[in-house]
Amino acid sequence: MAQNVPITVAYGDGIGPEIMNATLDIIKAAGARIDIEEIEVGEKVYLRGISAGIEPSAWDSLARTKVFLKAPITTPQGGGYKSLNVTVRTAFSLYANVRPCVAYYPFVETKHPNMDVVIVRENEEDLYSGIEYQQTPTVMESIKLISRPGSEKIIRYAFEYARSNNRKKVTCFVKDNIMKQSDGLFHKVFDEIAAEYPDIENETWIVDIGAAKLADTPENFDVVVMPNLYGDILSDVAAQIAGSVGMAGGANIGDGFAMFEAIHGSAPRRAGQNLANPSGLLMGAVMMLVHIGQPDVATKVHNAWLRTLEDGIHTYDIYKEGISKQKVGTKEFAEAVIARI
Amino acid sequence: MAQNVPITVAYGDGIGPEIMNATLDIIKAAGARIDIEEIEVGEKVYLRGISAGIEPSAWDSLARTKVFLKAPITTPQGGGYKSLNVTVRTAFSLYANVRPCVAYYPFVETKHPNMDVVIVRENEEDLYSGIEYQQTPTVMESIKLISRPGSEKIIRYAFEYARSNNRKKVTCFVKDNIMKQSDGLFHKVFDEIAAEYPDIENETWIVDIGAAKLADTPENFDVVVMPNLYGDILSDVAAQIAGSVGMAGGANIGDGFAMFEAIHGSAPRRAGQNLANPSGLLMGAVMMLVHIGQPDVATKVHNAWLRTLEDGIHTYDIYKEGISKQKVGTKEFAEAVIARI
Ligand SMILES: CC(C)[C@H](C(=O)O)[C@@H](O)C(=O)O
Ligand SMILES: CC(C)[C@H](C(=O)O)[C@@H](O)C(=O)O
Numbered sequence: 001m002a003q004n005v006p007i008t009v010a011y012g013d014g015i016g017p018e019i020m021n022a023t024l025d026i027i028k029a030a031g032a033r034i035d036i037e038e039i040e041v042g043e044k045v046y047l048r049g050i051s052a053g054i055e056p057s058a059w060d061s062l063a064r065t066k067v068f069l070k071a072p073i074t075t076p077q078g079g080g081y082k083s084l085n086v087t088v089r090t091a092f093s094l095y096a097n098v099r100p101c102v103a104y105y106p107f108v109e110t111k112h113p114n115m116d117v118v119i120v121r122e123n124e125e126d127l128y129s130g131i132e133y134q135q136t137p138t139v140m141e142s143i144k145l146i147s148r149p150g151s152e153k154i155i156r157y158a159f160e161y162a163r164s165n166n167r168k169k170v171t172c173f174v175k176d177n178i179m180k181q182s183d184g185l186f187h188k189v190f191d192e193i194a195a196e197y198p199d200i201e202n203e204t205w206i207v208d209i210g211a212a213k214l215a216d217t218p219e220n221f222d223v224v225v226m227p228n229l230y231g232d233i234l235s236d237v238a239a240q241i242a243g244s245v246g247m248a249g250g251a252n253i254g255d256g257f258a259m260f261e262a263i264h265g266s267a268p269r270r271a272g273q274n275l276a277n278p279s280g281l282l283m284g285a286v287m288m289l290v291h292i293g294q295p296d297v298a299t300k301v302h303n304a305w306l307r308t309l310e311d312g313i314h315t316y317d318i319y320k321e322g323i324s325k326q327k328v329g330t331k332e333f334a335e336a337v338i339a340r341i
Numbered sequence: 342m343a344q345n346v347p348i349t350v351a352y353g354d355g356i357g358p359e360i361m362n363a364t365l366d367i368i369k370a371a372g373a374r375i376d377i378e379e380i381e382v383g384e385k386v387y388l389r390g391i392s393a394g395i396e397p398s399a400w401d402s403l404a405r406t407k408v409f410l411k412a413p414i415t416t417p418q419g420g421g422y423k424s425l426n427v428t429v430r431t432a433f434s435l436y437a438n439v440r441p442c443v444a445y446y447p448f449v450e451t452k453h454p455n456m457d458v459v460i461v462r463e464n465e466e467d468l469y470s471g472i473e474y475q476q477t478p479t480v481m482e483s484i485k486l487i488s489r490p491g492s493e494k495i496i497r498y499a500f501e502y503a504r505s506n507n508r509k510k511v512t513c514f515v516k517d518n519i520m521k522q523s524d525g526l527f528h529k530v531f532d533e534i535a536a537e538y539p540d541i542e543n544e545t546w547i548v549d550i551g552a553a554k555l556a557d558t559p560e561n562f563d564v565v566v567m568p569n570l571y572g573d574i575l576s577d578v579a580a581q582i583a584g585s586v587g588m589a590g591g592a593n594i595g596d597g598f599a600m601f602e603a604i605h606g607s608a609p610r611r612a613g614q615n616l617a618n619p620s621g622l623l624m625g626a627v628m629m630l631v632h633i634g635q636p637d638v639a640t641k642v643h644n645a646w647l648r649t650l651e652d653g654i655h656t657y658d659i660y661k662e663g664i665s666k667q668k669v670g671t672k673e674f675a676e677a678v679i680a681r682i
Pocket of ligand 1: 083085086232263518519549
């Protein structure tokens with residue numbers, strides 16, 4: 001029998017624990033060969049005065065397992081607290097944030113039935129540098145950084161992803177008519193690397209009109225690569241118009257470390273009510289299973305989940321009269337998926 | 342008889358001259374009391390080596406008339422050229438960019454029939470500062486600036502606009518979980534000013550999920566105020582999903598100066614083919630007519646334009662079998678509007 005793979009898990013805040021329980025129940029039922037190391041991160045840790053929201057000891061587990069399944073975190077309001085997502089992404093150089101946004105029409109309501117877009121988001125640079133200054137008493141400055149090595153890594157990742165996933169086109173979004181240096185560099189590197197992949201179509205849009213086309217006719221896009229902040233905004237847009245931000249998972253990929261998550265937040269107002277859709281985190285977990293060499297389990301989970309959606313068993317966020325059959329809570333949804341494994 | 346109002350006009354590049362001719366023909370036919378001063382800006386001027394794309398003498402006309410109707414401009418690729426839009430916005434402190442994005446269902450096809458959103462975009466700050474550095478041979482830096490006075494002006498403008506246009510809610514988009522200083526300041530000022538307008542509902546979204554909701558259920562938004570770059574991207578998104586970026590006009594408002602434009606670009610590939618939809622620039626002109634104290638003419642133009650749309654006389658970008666009656670070119674569209682004045 002194959003050995004279990006150790007993974008680090010954080011249950012997160014808000015709806016986090018509910019969707020993590022659902023996700024782990026499902027993947028275990030499908031036969032995931034994993035050993036779970038739980039770490040405590042997020043709100044409780046922040047409020048203990050640890051500005052990064054993660055106990056120093058938790059880093060040991062992350063450094064050991066190199067695989068992190070993370071539920072959404074609540075970062076307390078106010079100065080001094082640093083986003084745990086960003087801390088982990090930076091600490092382990094998780095340069096690629098891969099977010100598939102897929103429509104499941106006719107089983108899940110959407111205005112964009114043929115949508116199947118993968119947002120490949122640069123994940124370390126841009127305005128996420130966290131460098132800000134108070135220039136004068138009334139002027140604040142934030143620093144946007146784009147580097148050639150960073151741009152090369154993410155753009156090459158996007159083309160390699162396209163090639164190995166049989167995708168036909170990689171689109172680049174930039175605003176280089178205004179940011180001629182920073183976005184200009186990203187665009188230039190895109191053109192250079194695109195030339196190395198003659199088998200894959202490429203195009204570049206200014207992000208304003210590109211985002212407009214993506215929101216209106218997403219079926220015309222395939223893989224879309226872009227700097228961090230555009231990717232943050234447009235992956236939420238793409239996931240939501242495909243069906244719900246609650247349906248999309250993301251893989252944060254580095255060299256020898258990966259973090260998997262739902263793309264949505266911790267939705268504190270919905271917490272503890274057995275309401276949340278665990279699908280986003282589950283899709284993150286499916287990507288994780290592929291990553292740790294258990295594609296068989298990943299496929300089992302994915303198929304059982306698809307059948308659940310097809311059977312009209314839907315959480316509130318995707319429930320629609322006439323399409324859905326049964327409105328269920330987080331737990332019942334997980335049970336329905338497990339019953340279909 | 343009331344005196345004519347002098348206005349400065351630039352025919353622009355690409356499809357610019359065609360949509361400007363159509364727009365001017367229509368507003369003149371409706372009785373606009375204007376004297377036109379034409380200035381030359383854009384591609385030809387850039388290529389003469391003037392990096393701002395505007396002849397020094399053209400500033401005299403702008404400074405005199407203080408009203409500028411501008412067709413889209415092509416900024417040549419490559420270093421050194423500065424966006425004319427941004428130059429004029431900055432030179433005359435046009436702090437508010439107001440972009441109504443309205444669905445004209447059932448006359449114009451849209452997936453969002455009840456959409457009626459006004460994007461109020463801060464127009465002088467943010468990453469449009471134009472300040473960029475090469476930090477190292479491989480790292481580029483762009484500076485994002487947000488100021489208290491700038492935020493106060495645009496946010497107050499948004500609430501005043503809401504009040505005088507009978508709108509119920511002002512929404513703010515920021516990313517202050519990452520940019521705690523810059524977007525944090527914008528958010529703080531929003532809360533302060535919102536408190537002065539108890540008659541108007543207010544809410545703030547993180548721009549990622551806010552943009553997702555806007556793209557999915559725009560009918561839940563009313564006036565939306567945000568920093569420059571988010572406004573650039575999301576006004577294109579909003580206009581496109583309402584029907585077409587070709588349908589939206591924008592007013593760039595300062596103290597004692599205003600510029601009116603289509604929100605879309607110069608579409609060089611469509612130029613000279615009598616294809617372009619002049620509606621965006623026409624809606625800019627309608628806002629201009631109100632601004633120069635000719636609301637009677639504005640209403641005439643707007644109604645004739647609405648009747649043209651309702652009669653199914655559509656340019657290619659909004660033409661849809663089953664909804665449209667006649668596919669027309671730029672000129673024929675203008676003639677149809679004029680016939681309905
Ligand atoms: C929570 C927040 C810091 C994070 C981000 O901005 O990256 C989130 O929106 C995401 O997309 O993962
Ligand atoms: C042409 C470009 C500089 C401009 C902008 O970014 O503001 C345009 O996209 C707009 O929205 O008016």
